Amino acid sequence: MSRSTDVRGLIPVLATPFHPDGSLDLDSLRRLADFSIGHGVAGLAVFGFASEGFTLTAAERRQILAVVTEAAGPDRPVVAGISATGTRDAVEQSLAAAEAGASVGMVIPPFMVKPSPSQIVDFYGTVAAEGGLSVMVQDAPGSTGVNIPVPLILELSKLAGVDSVKVETQPTAPKVGAVADAAPDGFRVLSGQNALFVLEEYARGAVGTMPASEFPDLLGAVLALVDEGDHGAARAAFNRLLPLIRFGLQPGIAWSIHKHVLHRRGVIASTTVRPPATDADPGTLAALDLVLSDLGI
């Protein structure tokens, strides 16, 4: 298989477009994937928190991966979120994602009954050994209620097949730095949290970021400036984007925000979200319009 597992750079977590009746809108998904690729992203991620992954069925996941892996082309990494309350289901989800063409599993720890540190090690070791995907540890205690402190991430980083971590514990940049400084060569540290501290994370050793999917062009431009070493210009470009980044971090309505931006940008057909996601109210959308207007999008 030729699909890369080398997660680096901008890898948006794609929104999952729905028709107004709540069913999957695969045409919009294809447009969203193409929109992302067209703006030069390094890979595509699905079934993340920003994808309303928690609302999807197994059959829907297969359909989504069929569309997204094709759009990604044969090489770019495709990251599938794996969220399970037990090891075996995590392995099954991984195997299904691998069969459907994903190359990397972004894996949260069991989040109903909270695992002990040694159980976390066993869990990731098993999923990496048996799941058929390169494993990215998703460190997102705000969503899972499970803390994975730096020493435990470092222990995980030594497991065969555990190749990367997405750090989402706030404050993110110091934790990115602590892991990046001590992890084995080749272990990749990425960030999330809708890129709220992406420049600080890159400065501390992050090699990639996985925000929501509505601004790959604008964030891509920021990261290009970082690559060029023009940090002042990067900050200026980032700061311009920050009002919108902030909008997509609001609990409960973040999913609606992602979709309203994508809809306004002509990428997806409907802003429908599935509960427990909530529609943004008209006042919020009016404020969002001002933010978008300032950005010229």
Added chain:
Amino acid sequence: MSRSTDVRGLIPVLATPFHPDGSLDLDSLRRLADFSIGHGVAGLAVFGFASEGFTLTAAERRQILAVVTEAAGPDRPVVAGISATGTRDAVEQSLAAAEAGASVGMVIPPFMVKPSPSQIVDFYGTVAAEGGLSVMVQDAPGSTGVNIPVPLILELSKLAGVDSVKVETQPTAPKVGAVADAAPDGFRVLSGQNALFVLEEYARGAVGTMPASEFPDLLGAVLALVDEGDHGAARAAFNRLLPLIRFGLQPGIAWSIHKHVLHRRGVIASTTVRPPATDADPGTLAALDLVLSDLGI
């Protein structure tokens, strides 16, 4: 279909036996189901919290229901735990359980992203309408992080197909009473929490209880005394069982306790649990032996 949905009386939440390698032990499961039926239980429940339901795959759930529905005979209610992070997955789990012969779904609300009260109403309404099972609301905030206060349970009780509630919010007996006093006729209130307050709950209007599966004989005898109106003898029999009930409520090791008792009683072959459940340590098991010895089992 003739299988009853009338959940009343003692309906144990069956442990899920595993072989030492962690795979399903269906022979032990069949013995456990027969052991329960042989002691006169009113129905059988699977995929509950006490079943390590959070560790099971979809394929395993089908296998389990095949065994359990057969053991339950054609009439007794079979209750399947439904735990999903979104509505569609809950409906799919319900449909799968219905197809495999279950008659009742014991349904927790979405537990990753927390739903609002109106979303909870929509969720249960949809699962009841589309899932093919009689719906029991499982009110277990200690596991789900979602509160369902009395007025909201009463609102749910008016939904077509939402026929019962299992109250596990502590203190349980007052909440049982508040719901039983105000719910529509025919809406059934049951209790859980390993029967820790079962007599108080029955006194307040509970019509059934769903504890773990290791003592159907002992608890059945208690409930028989209640039915006979001999409340003093019922309390004496309950009090004798209480030291063991207490053992099965210990966080993290409760599953191991359930299985060690079943193993000592000759019902299941192995005490293996799946993580994040934890094995009880030798000191705990030595203490458990004293409790069992006092009970003569």
Added chain:
Amino acid sequence: MSRSTDVRGLIPVLATPFHPDGSLDLDSLRRLADFSIGHGVAGLAVFGFASEGFTLTAAERRQILAVVTEAAGPDRPVVAGISATGTRDAVEQSLAAAEAGASVGMVIPPFMVKPSPSQIVDFYGTVAAEGGLSVMVQDAPGSTGVNIPVPLILELSKLAGVDSVKVETQPTAPKVGAVADAAPDGFRVLSGQNALFVLEEYARGAVGTMPASEFPDLLGAVLALVDEGDHGAARAAFNRLLPLIRFGLQPGIAWSIHKHVLHRRGVIASTTVRPPATDADPGTLAALDLVLSDLGI
């Protein structure tokens, strides 16, 4: 000063009696202290969770200690709960308790902003060094949201002036055992949780227990049997008490239960609790009466 800091045996956490208008009832408090001493307890504790300590003002704490230290006599340990959101306030509370005659501080970690492990060490070290009391670490994550794992308790046990721990993390007995096996000689491990697992905790190395205050006679008899080595009789006596122990562990109404029992036993004048404690409802009290009747009290 002659008051002992040697916390061992039964040290009840005294309820704080209030008049019906919510003001302190020091006469009832004196009767409760005398009732406890009269039943041979080893020491007295105040301002614990079971004391509604979270509702008391600094002035009330002084008044309470004046009564309780006198009732305790010159020698028995008097344990004062110390609950603060910062180090300096914890030190001040300790100094005030020491000045008022307490000998031991039962100290929870800062519970609003959660401290890191090294901050927990610094906190206890400072409180022990500057607070004027022998320090007991109160390990009660259910109330504080702060976990203190076994290795961290062992690190705390080496600090000068940190002399004991009250283990209330469930399951308690294994944690009691793990600490007792590894802590320095002379470091004392006690238990709480209303004595729900007191025999198992003693078997694992606990040297004392700190339940609520309504049954010192009944629990004292259990512990006397343990001391005599008659473990079967101890279990029988414990099991007889267990229905009542269970009643006093119900969230929200536990305080009301403690006081209703003490009131029925003629010890305190009023069952008034302060919010956020809640009065037990009539149905609960009717059930409690049956439990007390079975106990002959």
Added chain:
Amino acid sequence: MSRSTDVRGLIPVLATPFHPDGSLDLDSLRRLADFSIGHGVAGLAVFGFASEGFTLTAAERRQILAVVTEAAGPDRPVVAGISATGTRDAVEQSLAAAEAGASVGMVIPPFMVKPSPSQIVDFYGTVAAEGGLSVMVQDAPGSTGVNIPVPLILELSKLAGVDSVKVETQPTAPKVGAVADAAPDGFRVLSGQNALFVLEEYARGAVGTMPASEFPDLLGAVLALVDEGDHGAARAAFNRLLPLIRFGLQPGIAWSIHKHVLHRRGVIASTTVRPPATDADPGTLAALDLVLSDLGI
């Protein structure tokens, strides 16, 4: 008494400066108060979350209010944070703050044992009636674990002496709008969260904001543009400040960030924080310097 209780406009929550040994630095506090007043703030707040209020003793609170009320002059509102685990202590804290010259109490609900909705009503009613301060409800579930939904805030808004609310539940702007639309005339809705959505909150009816204290000049300029009706310029000025706002919202290190900015700006002498606050690490401070440099401060 002439001090206003009319909380409107920019009311910074003052950092509490400490000497390197952790003791209060009242000279720096005076400079910080003067710095704020000099930049035209409408009032001053102390003992908030941003003040490390959870680390302060009663004596320190008195000293702080002496300095701050003098700096505020005779008229401007002085807001004192009131955080207690019970009603009586909240009343005592209020009375002490009133005696020391504060006019408004920013009051969180009891946060150890969580109160019921009716207990929340009783709590605020009592504190308003007996505490001697105009009461502002602080709706900060992220810190307290207590939710106060819109209908409950509206119920509180009808209590005598409960005159305002500070909304800090995310997303803040819709909740600000829902309360502002339905609350009685004269009930004031303010916002917090370091002004992250201040423009959106003002658009929905907020009449004031209470961020941390390091940028009164920059945020004051934003609000002046809002007053002038120049919303485009206001957004531009806000967006320029946003990178810094974001820095001061990082859990654990926010307090250190506030103080480092104030120190760099020459306002306070030391960046010392008290645990459980944590010092920002050098990498974070290097990134902060870039943000400040972009702002020209």
